[in-house]
Amino acid sequence: MSNHDTQINYVRKDLPKGFLYYGLPLLVIGLVAAFIAYDVDPIRASFNNLISLLLIISVGLGAIFLVALEHIVGAVWSVPFRRIAEHQGYIFLVTPLLALPVLFHMHDMYHWTHAEAVLNDPILYQKAPYLNESFFFARSIGIFVIMSIFLFMFARNSRKQDETKNQKLSKFNAVLSAPFMIIFAISITMIAIDYAMSLEPHWFSTIFGVYYFAGTFATAMAILTLITLKLKSNGNLLEEINSNHYYSMGGLMFAFTAFWMYMAFSQYMLIWYANIPEETFWFLPRMENGWEYLSIGLVFIKFIIPFGLLLNRSSKLNPSRLKLAAFWIIGAHIYDMYWLVMPTYNHVSDTHGPVFGWIELGFVALSAGIILTVYYLAANKKNHIPIGDPKLKRALDFHI
Amino acid sequence: MSKLYSVSALFKTPDEIMKAAAKVADAGYEKYDVNTPYPVHGMDGAMQLKSSKMGYYTIAIGLTFMSLMLYFMYWIYNVDYPQIIGGKPQFPLPALVPIMFEITILTGAVLTVAIMIIFYFKFPNNSHPLHDSSYMKAVSSDKFGLVIEAVDSKFDLESVKSFLSSIGAYKIDEIYFDEEEVNNKNRILEPKFVVGMFLIAGFTSMSVYLHMNKALYLPPFDWMLVQHKVTAQDHSDFFKNGISSREPVKGTVAQGFMPYLYSEDPDGASQNLVNPYPADEENITLGKRKYLTYCSPCHGDLAKGDSRLRGQFPNGPTLHSDKIKSWTDGRIYHVISEGQNVMPGYKKTVTKKERWAIVNYVRTLQRALDAKEEDMQ
Numbered sequence: 001m002s003n004h005d006t007q008i009n010y011v012r013k014d015l016p017k018g019f020l021y022y023g024l025p026l027l028v029i030g031l032v033a034a035f036i037a038y039d040v041d042p043i044r045a046s047f048n049n050l051i052s053l054l055l056i057i058s059v060g061l062g063a064i065f066l067v068a069l070e071h072i073v074g075a076v077w078s079v080p081f082r083r084i085a086e087h088q089g090y091i092f093l094v095t096p097l098l099a100l101p102v103l104f105h106m107h108d109m110y111h112w113t114h115a116e117a118v119l120n121d122p123i124l125y126q127k128a129p130y131l132n133e134s135f136f137f138a139r140s141i142g143i144f145v146i147m148s149i150f151l152f153m154f155a156r157n158s159r160k161q162d163e164t165k166n167q168k169l170s171k172f173n174a175v176l177s178a179p180f181m182i183i184f185a186i187s188i189t190m191i192a193i194d195y196a197m198s199l200e201p202h203w204f205s206t207i208f209g210v211y212y213f214a215g216t217f218a219t220a221m222a223i224l225t226l227i228t229l230k231l232k233s234n235g236n237l238l239e240e241i242n243s244n245h246y247y248s249m250g251g252l253m254f255a256f257t258a259f260w261m262y263m264a265f266s267q268y269m270l271i272w273y274a275n276i277p278e279e280t281f282w283f284l285p286r287m288e289n290g291w292e293y294l295s296i297g298l299v300f301i302k303f304i305i306p307f308g309l310l311l312n313r314s315s316k317l318n319p320s321r322l323k324l325a326a327f328w329i330i331g332a333h334i335y336d337m338y339w340l341v342m343p344t345y346n347h348v349s350d351t352h353g354p355v356f357g358w359i360e361l362g363f364v365a366l367s368a369g370i371i372l373t374v375y376y377l378a379a380n381k382k383n384h385i386p387i388g389d390p391k392l393k394r395a396l397d398f399h400i
Numbered sequence: 401m402s403k404l405y406s407v408s409a410l411f412k413t414p415d416e417i418m419k420a421a422a423k424v425a426d427a428g429y430e431k432y433d434v435n436t437p438y439p440v441h442g443m444d445g446a447m448q449l450k451s452s453k454m455g456y457y458t459i460a461i462g463l464t465f466m467s468l469m470l471y472f473m474y475w476i477y478n479v480d481y482p483q484i485i486g487g488k489p490q491f492p493l494p495a496l497v498p499i500m501f502e503i504t505i506l507t508g509a510v511l512t513v514a515i516m517i518i519f520y521f522k523f524p525n526n527s528h529p530l531h532d533s534s535y536m537k538a539v540s541s542d543k544f545g546l547v548i549e550a551v552d553s554k555f556d557l558e559s560v561k562s563f564l565s566s567i568g569a570y571k572i573d574e575i576y577f578d579e580e581e582v583n584n585k586n587r588i589l590e591p592k593f594v595v596g597m598f599l600i601a602g603f604t605s606m607s608v609y610l611h612m613n614k615a616l617y618l619p620p621f622d623w624m625l626v627q628h629k630v631t632a633q634d635h636s637d638f639f640k641n642g643i644s645s646r647e648p649v650k651g652t653v654a655q656g657f658m659p660y661l662y663s664e665d666p667d668g669a670s671q672n673l674v675n676p677y678p679a680d681e682e683n684i685t686l687g688k689r690k691y692l693t694y695c696s697p698c699h700g701d702l703a704k705g706d707s708r709l710r711g712q713f714p715n716g717p718t719l720h721s722d723k724i725k726s727w728t729d730g731r732i733y734h735v736i737s738e739g740q741n742v743m744p745g746y747k748k749t750v751t752k753k754e755r756w757a758i759v760n761y762v763r764t765l766q767r768a769l770d771a772k773e774e775d776m777q
Contacts, residue, residue: 269494275487277708313451399441 015380016234023372026365033362046105047345048363050195051337053098055367057191058333060092062220064151065184068177077248079395080241083386084227086155090378093148094370108348112201123202131198139194143187150180161388170390188213199344203282207267214260218253219333222326225249229319236384240396243317247400250316253329261303285343290353298339302332334364402576405529406547407560409569410538414440417544420567421446431552435539462508469503518588525587529577660747666734673730679760687761690754694746703765714742719762720769732759
């Protein structure tokens with residue numbers, strides 16, 4: 001089937017203004033709140049900053065993963081959305097700006113950064129070859145640089161294909177995504193271990209990277225779904241895109257909601273069953289001082305409710321219900337990150353129980369502002385569909 | 401003349417069958433079906449099928465059996481054989497979740513398929529009018545077929561035939577029931593079948609019972625299972641108390657075992673027992689290891705009474721009090737062996753040498769936290 005010469009007649013290139021009308025105010029509010037928060041309560045602000053960082057990594061790095069996944073498995077249905085995922089991947093490029101304040105307050109957050117504490121602690125002393133500041137920075141910078149290079153190469157080949165219609169570029173991207181997969185698996189595990197798990201450096205869970213990855217995939221897919229639905233209603237995408245395509249997005253969000261539960265439960269049950277103090281102490285603060293309600297709530301918010309929202313076939317075909325589920329999954333991911341990170345804030349700052357206030361809301365606003373604004377900057381006036389892709393015609397005819 | 405089942409029509413390409421199915425649906429027929437050699441995308445839309453309700457039945461079946469399984473496990477853990485296993489709660493819910501999950505999937509899937517076979521295929525009947533017809537041979541190799549059943553409310557033989565030829569069928573056949581299929585009912589409730597099933601079940605259980613409980617004990621199949629000897633914890637008619645095992649003579653001592661003579665006599669232990677092991681590096685290292693394993697959870701790593709039990713158990717007292725410092729080694733050894741207040745005795749888990757080593761280590765700790773002037777030099 002030689003469909004690569006199919007002409008795409010009409011693609012509206014300017015993005016809906018909503019991206020800026022909502023994105024800029026949210027960004028400004030978030031930045032102001034963040035600056036005030038760092039002035040008032042720097043420790044709490046840096047923990048919230050970490051939540052935002054983990055969320056933005058999920059959205060950006062997850063999108064790069066979606067692009068590579070499509071290339072490596074030769075997926076057809078997702079071809080019309082690949083350019084959106086590529087633009088979404090540019091959100092990953094702002095992560096250093098979010099990571100810097102966290103790194104400046106490292107000593108308040110990460111116990112293992114205190115050299116004298118490490119010397120007197122046999123467990124941390126053994127872990128020091130991995131958990132030390134210079135290697136930590138090297139890992140962070142290395143992951144950022146390598147992933148950015150992959151993003152630029154994927155995106156550049158894809159853009160070049162719009163003009164040249166050269167089929168070899170698809171093949172090249174597929175070859176490129178094979179090493180990407182291996183490096184991505186190592187990277188996201190390291191991100192999860194370095195930024196989230198090492199908050200409690202004595203604790204370890206070998207499944208933690210997969211736990212974070214499950215949430216990452218669902219969140220990146222949810223953002224992609226929301227942007228796709230918005231662009232479709234604005235006329236940026238082609239007429240042929242319909243419920244048959246949305247169905248697979250809903251299916252993947254559903255699958256990774258269940259996958260997250262599988263990972264979370266595996267982690268919890270093994271630790272509960274073995275019941276040894278070296279592992280259980282991570283869960284104990286999450287079962288007292290009000291955290292127990294949040295822990296039970298996590299099961300409902302992150303698993304049971306989105307599972308119910310997406311279980312029905314018609315809910316995956318209906319854009320408005322899909323939109324609700326996508327918003328819910330993003331909110332649940334923020335809730336999950338809060339649950340992962342904030343008990344350590346209690347520990348560090350000698351507070352008890354979950355804290356919630358304008359600082360938390362401010363950083364959520366900041367994250368939303370970053371996502372909307374950066375996406376607008378990356379995607380405005382560009383092609384929103386990879387019009388040169390040889391699989392595009394087949395993808396538009398896709399039927400579930 | 402046998403009974404008419406349906407009129408069948410054959411088409412040559414998937415495009416034709418898609419259009420034909422849409423036209424049949426538009427004409428208002430309801431009891432019709434399409435047979436193709438492979439799944440054709442978009443056929444459910446062309447046939448105007450509503451989405452299946454089967455999923456709801458599956459989840460209802462799965463959840464029902466999940467609840468039954470949950471109740472069964474509750475009954476095992478709390479009613480039939482209540483026993484604490486591995487320090488877990490009496491009803492260890494997280495450990496039961498994998499079983500509940502798997503029962504839900506297993507019963508949901510297997511029973512849905514089984515019930516469909518019973519209701520639609522009329523198990524144990526295994527024939528269908530379409531079987532062994534030239535129509536079925538064609539649609540299972542390379543043709544695309546469509547049947548309109550005679551039970552449809554709009555069915556009229558001549559008009560259906562002309563309608564099918566008008567929508568492009570190249571071959572139209574009438575399909576009749578076989579003789580035995582005419583009065584084909586759901587035979588699963590027929591007395592013959594039910595009785596047969598019960599007979600099979602009865603025969604199977606009876607033969608398993610006889611095999612496991614009787615045949616195995618008959619010579620020559622018993623393979624030395626039954627012997628003329630007294631086995632442990634067996635019933636005995638010979639002895640008066642009816643127990644086959646005899647108690648050892650009073651004062652019997654196991655090989656290599658030295659009984660502890662001061663069980664009820666702490667003062668005797670305090671005065672008469674002397675630490676036979678020197679406080680050298682080997683003994684203190686051994687004592688440290690055993691102390692950290694058995695003593696430190698309650699008394700703390702440095703014996704300051706800083707328990708790491710988070711208040712779930714009474715805190716052990718500090719071992720740096722003047723009272724304990726003034727005790728002799730024998731007295732500390734006695735407490736480790738026999739326990740005191742809520743502390744249990746450790747003579748069954750910690751050997752004699754290890755207990756003396758712990759005494760040496762406790763002495764070392766006491767000296768370390770309250771060092772004298774000459775220790776500094």
